Amino acid sequence: MKTDDLISMLAASATPVPKHVASRRLSTALLVGLPLSFVIMLLAYGPRRDLMEVMALPMFWVRLLFPICIAAGAYLMTERLARPGVRIRKAWIGLAVPVVVVWSLAAYVLVSAPAGERPALVMGQTWRTCTANIAFVALPVFVAALVALKGLASTRPALAGAAAGLMAGGTGAAVYALHCVELAAPFFAVWYVLGISLPAAVGVLIGRRFLRW
Numbered sequence: 001m002k003t004d005d006l007i008s009m010l011a012a013s014a015t016p017v018p019k020h021v022a023s024r025r026l027s028t029a030l031l032v033g034l035p036l037s038f039v040i041m042l043l044a045y046g047p048r049r050d051l052m053e054v055m056a057l058p059m060f061w062v063r064l065l066f067p068i069c070i071a072a073g074a075y076l077m078t079e080r081l082a083r084p085g086v087r088i089r090k091a092w093i094g095l096a097v098p099v100v101v102v103w104s105l106a107a108y109v110l111v112s113a114p115a116g117e118r119p120a121l122v123m124g125q126t127w128r129t130c131t132a133n134i135a136f137v138a139l140p141v142f143v144a145a146l147v148a149l150k151g152l153a154s155t156r157p158a159l160a161g162a163a164a165g166l167m168a169g170g171t172g173a174a175v176y177a178l179h180c181v182e183l184a185a186p187f188f189a190v191w192y193v194l195g196i197s198l199p200a201a202v203g204v205l206i207g208r209r210f211l212r213w
Helices: 003-013 021-045 058-081 093-112 115-123 127-150 157-176 185-210
Strands: none
Touching: 021 058, 021 127, 021 157, 058 093, 058 157, 058 185, 093 115, 093 185, 115 185, 127 157, 127 185, 157 185
């Protein structure tokens, strides 16, 4: 068979890709992974006992909305990276803005606090376990997102894996916030950011091979 005939045959059998397939697959990954993340949080840690009372505090919502914004920004970035030839454009702003806001708030709190209280504001009571706990709660969304990306056509697998990890990390941090007793901005400006970044780092390593064509 001549090359031109082969190309014509392949072109004739090609079918259009369904619209919004990337967003549908990633949304499905969230719908599958998020309930499992809640199950991990409930079984392994449990919600904090005073959850209803602490929900009246503004810092509870700052701590909750911060990782949700990260997850939303990472979702948009992942959805773009899942399609060949699509630029990220300004999707990264959705990741940068929440971090800058929280770091600015943390800096203000630290500057305003007496010098002797600053280490406690950063370390809190759970700094040894917070990062690993967030990554553990994020695991179902992380796996589901990578499986969803595997069926798509990312041309930048390492970056796509990192974006999927950030989406999972942000989701896991939001779920874990329902258990976490820490409300100081310097604490989650450090340890929540690290907990969200850990799945992203793993996503780079796994995505480089797992998402490669």
